[in-house]
Amino acid sequence: MDIEQFRKEGYKAIVKICDYYYALRESKIPVIPPVEPGWLRPLLADSAPQQGEDFAVIAEDYKKHIVPGYTPWQHPSFFAYFPTGFSFEGLIGDIFASAASNPGFNWTASPSCTELEIIVMDWAAQMLGLDRSFYNASGVGGGCLQNTASDAALITIVAARRNYTNRHPEVKLEDLVIYVSTQTHSLGLKAALILGLQIRALPVKAEDNFSLRGSTVREALEEDTKAGKRPFILIATVGTTSSGAIDNLPEIKEVAKDYPDLKIHWGLTNFDSSAMWVRDRRYLTEALDITPPFLRTPQGEAGTVIEFRNWHLGLGRRYRSVKLWFILRGFGVEGFQAHIRKGIALNRSFIEYVNKSPLFKIVAPPAFSLTVFRLDPKPQTPSDSIASEQTLNELNQIFYGRINARKDIILTQTKLNDTFCIRFAVGSRYTEEEHIKQAFDVLTQEANLTLEAWRQREVGAG
Amino acid sequence: MDIEQFRKEGYKAIVKICDYYYALRESKIPVIPPVEPGWLRPLLADSAPQQGEDFAVIAEDYKKHIVPGYTPWQHPSFFAYFPTGFSFEGLIGDIFASAASNPGFNWTASPSCTELEIIVMDWAAQMLGLDRSFYNASGVGGGCLQNTASDAALITIVAARRNYTNRHPEVKLEDLVIYVSTQTHSLGLKAALILGLQIRALPVKAEDNFSLRGSTVREALEEDTKAGKRPFILIATVGTTSSGAIDNLPEIKEVAKDYPDLKIHWGLTNFDSSAMWVRDRRYLTEALDITPPFLRTPQGEAGTVIEFRNWHLGLGRRYRSVKLWFILRGFGVEGFQAHIRKGIALNRSFIEYVNKSPLFKIVAPPAFSLTVFRLDPKPQTPSDSIASEQTLNELNQIFYGRINARKDIILTQTKLNDTFCIRFAVGSRYTEEEHIKQAFDVLTQEANLTLEAWRQREVGAG
Known part of the structure; x- marks a missing residue:
């Protein structure tokens, strides 16, 4: 061509x-292909x-x-996972990035790719209200765009492990332990698999809204330290995937004071999940710097530029900053706020429907634009078997199976401790009030059909 | 918008x-911004x-x-690194992929993303002449598109480590060793850093054209095994970055027969470096499968589909198969062959210029479309200091410094054992005979200026 x-x-x-x-x-x-x-x-x-x-x-x-x-993640009736970000500004950014076709691993390999990323990550840090120590302009901390949140978590664990083993060279890799909660995204487990390290998922309670508490962390640390294990990083989350829970960071920070070797990494769930900021970039470069002769450049040797290849797993890196730049300028801070507020408002409408309905109950307090609920109807008779916890789980699995078989709506399941439940995540740009109403009508209809079949089965069995 | x-x-x-x-x-x-x-x-x-x-x-x-x-990697006078692939077919593929904005981690998350990748990777395997056991259609082996070659290497090492520790659960991670050669791309060293494992770079010789020999591997294995170490993977390369060297695979395979625990991974340097094929996909899924409740789908549970999230590091994955599909169809097999042959023919022209010149010598035999050469003039008098190896290195560093200061050409340096040399890599779609001639004229001009300054210095010193 x-x-x-x-x-x-x-x-x-x-x-x-x-x-x-x-x-x-x-x-x-x-919405279902x-x-x-x-x-x-x-x-x-x-x-x-x-x-x-x-x-x-x-x-x-x-x-x-x-x-x-294609499964159209931008469909107005897409309520599964977390709807991915899409904007036409971002698409035009991708078009230019692909036309530049640049692996951007060094400053010299393409100055604009590196410099624009340095600048827009500072814009984004400012918009999110991060401390100035996280800005690239600080010269010490900084931010960059990673492939995915999984990469960001893996890199952070690698940097923490390197920092730990530098200080404790006698420690065996076999004794290192990564801490997560049972609600942490599977990126924690996957990083442990990749690195071949132990991982411990700390329990959370429904009465704490599935948030990790300081006391739980302290107990685990005492137990593991006594057993000769070395917990070296804790992944705390602001907005879990399952229920949007927020770990109790003030409590966890207090505990960490007594265990200076434990580093805490926050998973900021935001509009671009691959954005990563660190307070001290040397943690990354000390763990990941490799410079063979064919990658040496005068600017790199002079130390006057950031070489992003030493901040991530691979060598070549996609050119994403142009996309972020277009989006930040095209939307402006207020445009972002409006988008987030619209998602939260639509989710609030959904919650109102749920609260008014005799069929459903909310399982975890709604967070951001995510609601976790389940079918939990008022018993019709004192002997109605639906009252028990075990049958409720079974009932909800059947209910979810029915929703899953439909072609006009998409939602995802989850488990919060032993409770099987359903996630309703709002985020598509094209979702409006009417789609929330439609979705709720579909859920009500399927809930009634599920209950009807269940009770008929009960009658047949009785 | x-x-x-x-x-x-x-x-x-x-x-x-x-x-x-x-x-x-x-x-x-x-060509230099x-x-x-x-x-x-x-x-x-x-x-x-x-x-x-x-x-x-x-x-x-x-x-x-x-x-x-931007550093324009598609510029006719770009001879650095390896010129990246670019085509308008690929760009249109990227436009559609970005418009689909899909994380494609599950079959259900977007059936077309998974199914198209399954198909086009088989097309590419066939075009490259891989054995049928590498096809996705084999049901056992398969191929997928990774972010970068670094990711592919890291994943392969993780899979090999898992397979090894499954068979030898008593082995400590501290005793595991990754084998590479001194010529292996830095992705080997980086993977070792990320995983916290030992790595041993086996030596190669100029008389073997920088190719790794079986005898070298055998010696290292004997030594390490005696010392209680556990070499578990060897990364062999077909076309090294520095000089295009091809490791002696038949010899290495013979040695590996005596060490069944050692797995060999080939780095196929081809048009899309992130293409990865395996003979048995279970090595990947056994090492990388994580399925939290919110990622369970009927198709995934039924095992009727490939879930590519278990073949790579992250969860979400870029949709690249549409790009590959457009390119494979737009170019056809003959279009690919023509592109590769053109690069090789242009490189041959460059070699002819070098061979005819009294100024330069080729350091490693030209491989594919890469030539590694250096300034190595005939001594003008019997006492000409340029004859010694050490001064030649110094001279070439000055020569490269001069080329590096120019704005009209871009090449990269490398070191082959102790020899400092310069890489000339052809690959841009817009490079023609005239640009090779221009490049050689620039090199000749800078070489003469380098020599003139050198000899004047010698005279001054003498």
């Missing part, structure tokens, strides 16, 4: 995307063609075979 | 990219704006302040 062909096909791509988002906004695309595992292979060729094909043909196949198999 | 604004700004982005590539093709953009560390901060605002800005203003700033700071 030459430059003029690109101009033509590029325009056509823009048109296709506009059409797609109009259809999405009007819910003309189903109508496909089954393995559907795609028979529709495509068995191998790459010998000669290149006309791009118009390829683009037509894309529209016909690939697009229908 | 609403859909209609996106249409307008999207068109304008396409126009800007076309303008940029016309300018690039004609070398109207310098005319900027100094820190130049960007004073040009941008101190913080994100309070209210959103008009995108036309933002896009204007992008063109004025950001674009001039």
Whole structure:
């Protein structure tokens, strides 16, 4: 494809995307794609063609075979996981980033990629109200964009381990322990698997709203220290995935004072989950700096530039700052606030429906734009078996199975301690009050059908 | 930005990219950006704006302040590192991927993202002539797209470590050793840093063309095994970064027969360095599978689909298969072959210039489209100090410093054992015979100036 062909096909791509988002906004695309595992292979060729094909043909196949198999995370009725961020400003940023096609691992490999990231991460830190010590401009701390939150957690653990083993070179890797809570995102467990280290998931209680308490941390530390183990990092979370719980940081910090070797890492769940800030960048570079001869540059040797390759796992890195820059400027601080407030307001509408309904109960206090609830109807007779905890779990699994079978709504399940429950996460840009109402109507309808079947089964069994 | 604004700004982005590539093709953009560390901060605002800005203003700033700071890896005179792959087909793939904005960690999270990756990785495996056991269709082996080659190496080491410690649960992590050669890409050293494991870089010789030999591996294994160490993986390379050397795989495989615990990983340096294939996907999933309740899906539980989140480090993953699909179809197998052959042919022209010149010598046999050479002139008198090895290194560092100061060409340095040398890597789509000639003329000119200054210094000193 030459430059003029690109101009033509590029325009056509823009048109296709506009059409797609109009259809999405009007819910003309189903939120669950109508496909089954393995559907795609028979529709495509068995191998790459010998000669290149006309791009118009390829683009037509894309529209016909690939697009229908997308799960549209921006659909107004998408309430699963956490809806991903999307904006047209970000898309244009991605277009320019892909056109620059740059691995940006060194300042020299592309000055703009590094410098823009340095600047926009400071903008974002300021917008989030972080202390100035986290700014790149501080010269000591700093922020950068990681691939995913999993990468950020893994890197932080690697830096903490390096710092710990530097101070305690006699310690065996086998004795190191990572602390998380049972509510920490699976990124904690995965990092432990990758690093081959022990991990301990500390319990949380429903009456604490699934928040990790200082006393729990202290008990574990006493027990593990006595047993010769070395807890060296605790991952605390502000907004867990399951229920949006916020760990009790003031209490945990108090405990950590008595255990100076324990470092606390906060997982800031925000608009761009891969944003990472540190108070002292040397923790990263001391753990991750590798500079073979072919990566030496005058600017790097002079120490006048940040070399982001030493802040992350790989060497090459995606150019994401242009996207963040476009979004920050296009939305402005108030635009971000409005987006977040809209999600919270829509979630509040959902909570009102739940609270007014005799069918559902909220399991954890609503956090941000996430509600965790379950089917928990008032017993109809004193002997109604639905009153027991065990049957409630079973009932909710059937209820979730029914929701899962529908094609017009998507939600995800979770477990809070032993309670099976359902997550309702608001965040798509196209979700409005009407979609919350529709979603609640669907949930009510399925709840009634679930209960009806359950009670008929009970009657049959009795 | 609403859909209609996106249409307008999207068109304008396409126009800007076309303008940029016309300018690039004609070398109207310098290959070294005319900027100094820190130049960007004073040009941008101190913080994100309070209210959103008009995108036309933002896009204007992008063109004025950001674009001039790019190092254009697609420039015809870019001969540094390895030129990155870029094609307009790939760019359109990225546009659609960004528009889908999908973390694709589960089949359910977006069926097309998973299924297309399954299919195109088999296409690519077939094109590269890999054994069928590496195809996803085999049901046992398979391939997927990783972020970078560093990720692929790290994952492979994690899988090998897990497999080893499963079989030898008594072994301490402290005793495990990763084997690489001194020529292995720094991804080996970085993986060892991340995992906190020992690494041993085995020596290679110039007379073996910097290829790792079986006898070297055997000696190291005998020594380490006697010392109670546990070498569990060897990273062998087909096409090293420094010189394009190919490790002696037949010999290494013979040695490995006597050490069944040692697994060999090949680093296939090809058009998409993040492509990874394994003969048995269970090595990956056994090491990386984490499935919290909120990620359970009927298709995942049924085992009828590949869940790529268990094949890599993070959870969310970029949607890259659409890009690969467009490129494979747009170029066809012959298009790929033509691109590779063109790079090799241009490199051959460069080699001819070098061989005819009395100034330069080739240090390692040219591999693929990479030549490693250095300034090594015929002595002009019997006492010419340039004849000695040490002064040659010094001379070449000065020579490279001069090239590095130029704004019209970019090459990278390397060291092969103790020999300081210069890499010339061809790969940009816009590089033609004339740019090779230009580059060689620049090198000759700088070489003569380097020698002139050197000899004057010698005269002055003598």
